[in-house]
Amino acid sequence: MNDQPDSAVVEMLVELAGRAPSVHNSQPWRWVYSEHGLDLFTDRSRLLGAIDPTERQLVLSCGAALDHLCTAAAAFRWTADVESMPTPGAPDHLARVRLTHDAHPRSHEFDLLAAINRRHSDRRAFGPVPNNRIPARYPRRVDGVHDVRTTFLSAEAKETLATASRLSANVRKYDASYQAEIRWWAGHSFRSGGIPPEALTDRTESSRVRVGREFPEPHRIGRTGTAATDESTVVLLGTASDERVNWLQCGRVMSAFLLAATADGLATCPLTHMTEQAGSRALVESLAPGRGVPQVLIRIGAPMVGSPLAPTPRRAVSSVLSVATGSTARGTRKTLPL
Numbered sequence: 212m213n214d215q216p217d218s219a220v221v222e223m224l225v226e227l228a229g230r231a232p233s234v235h236n237s238q239p240w241r242w243v244y245s246e247h248g249l250d251l252f253t254d255r256s257r258l259l260g261a262i263d264p265t266e267r268q269l270v271l272s273c274g275a276a277l278d279h280l281c282t283a284a285a286a287f288r289w290t291a292d293v294e295s296m297p298t299p300g301a302p303d304h305l306a307r308v309r310l311t312h313d314a315h316p317r318s319h320e321f322d323l324l325a326a327i328n329r330r331h332s333d334r335r336a337f338g339p340v341p342n343n344r345i346p347a348r349y350p351r352r353v354d355g356v357h358d359v360r361t362t363f364l365s366a367e368a369k370e371t372l373a374t375a376s377r378l379s380a381n382v383r384k385y386d387a388s389y390q391a392e393i394r395w396w397a398g399h400s401f402r403s404g405g406i407p408p409e410a411l412t413d414r415t416e417s418s419r420v421r422v423g424r425e426f427p428e429p430h431r432i433g434r435t436g437t438a439a440t441d442e443s444t445v446v447l448l449g450t451a452s453d454e455r456v457n458w459l460q461c462g463r464v465m466s467a468f469l470l471a472a473t474a475d476g477l478a479t480c481p482l483t484h485m486t487e488q489a490g491s492r493a494l495v496e497s498l499a500p501g502r503g504v505p506q507v508l509i510r511i512g513a514p515m516v517g518s519p520l521a522p523t524p525r526r527a528v529s530s531v532l533s534v535a536t537g538s539t540a541r542g543t544r545k546t547l548p549l
């Protein structure tokens with residue numbers, strides 16, 4: 212434990228990890244710091260039972276938080292050694308992170324750190340990615356993750372995605388549990404989670420995008436300010452199989468991709484409505500045969516002129532991090548049994 216950071220450092224890293232994207236901004240994670248390291252657990256009280264009954268998106272979200280933490284740690288000279296699913300028979304224990312103060316960050320790592328606070332999910336129409344080329348380095352940064360496949364979908368494939376998107380919206384239309392859940396999480400403000408109205412687009416803007424999730428009214432603002440159609444590229448992340456560990460790894464790669472794109476000034480938005488049900492998921496899979504089980508799509512492009520988006524709210528660090536008594540870490544909330 213002597214080489215481990217004190218709890219003030221861990222608090223800062225957990226706060227930065229908390230800026231990660233999560234399904235409907237549910238932030239379904241909790242962290243425990245002890246002499247064993249920094250452990251990441253799911254927070255099932257934040258599960259979206261209708262949207263995500265298998266916990267797939269909950270684990271994807273935790274994977275994103277894990278990658279955010281490792282990215283932030285690197286910029287502060289901490290090497291993060293990640294053990295995935297470290298406790299057999301304990302599926303909520305997603306990862307154990309051991310931090311060693313021996314990293315030598317390069318300028319790109321500082322750019323990624325800055326991107327953590329700048330990134331947001333932008334649901335407006337985008338311009339094309341410069342030169343229509345997404346740098347190959349975007350998905351390649353995550354150590355120890357090998358089975359997540361990234362596929363850049365063609366412009367023609369977007370027609371099929373629009374069909375998958377409509378299919379998913381039609382199936383959900385009369386699904387009362389889904390509608391209740393999305394109305395709870397999206398479109399009104401609460402202090403520490405959910406998607407505020409300001410982050411949602413109005414009907415005109417969402418009709419330009421065509422592959423976005425349908426959110427309930429009120430759609431408020433977030434206009435591009437132009438009459439342009441969406442020229443974003445859509446990237447598909449797929450995994451070799453559809454297990455918890457694949458979801459975790461996929462969340463890490465998703466986060467790495469989003470941060471690299473943000474650092475380059477691009478706008479992004481993760482999309483999962485098309486992978487929530489068998490019909491639309493199969494359509495997505497047909498666009499990339501042999502490229503794994505579709506988990507998440509990412510819309511990426513050049514941001515258009517328009518008002519910048521305000522950061523979405525987050526839970527306080529004190530409600531997601533506990534420091535075990537008996538560890539040499541100092542500060543923070545001392546509680547807790549593992």
Ligand SMILES: Cc1cc2nc3c(=O)[nH]c(=O)nc-3n(C[C@H](O)[C@H](O)[C@H](O)COP(=O)(O)O)c2cc1C
Binds near residue numbers: 268275331482523
């Ligand atoms: C697993 C996952 C699924 C998501 N699915 C969608 C989606 O289908 N549509 C969408 O507009 N945003 C989606 N998002 C983005 C979240 O709504 C967003 O991350 C959250 O509201 C926090 O806002 P921020 O990303 O701007 O920080 C998803 C994010 C994650 C991690």
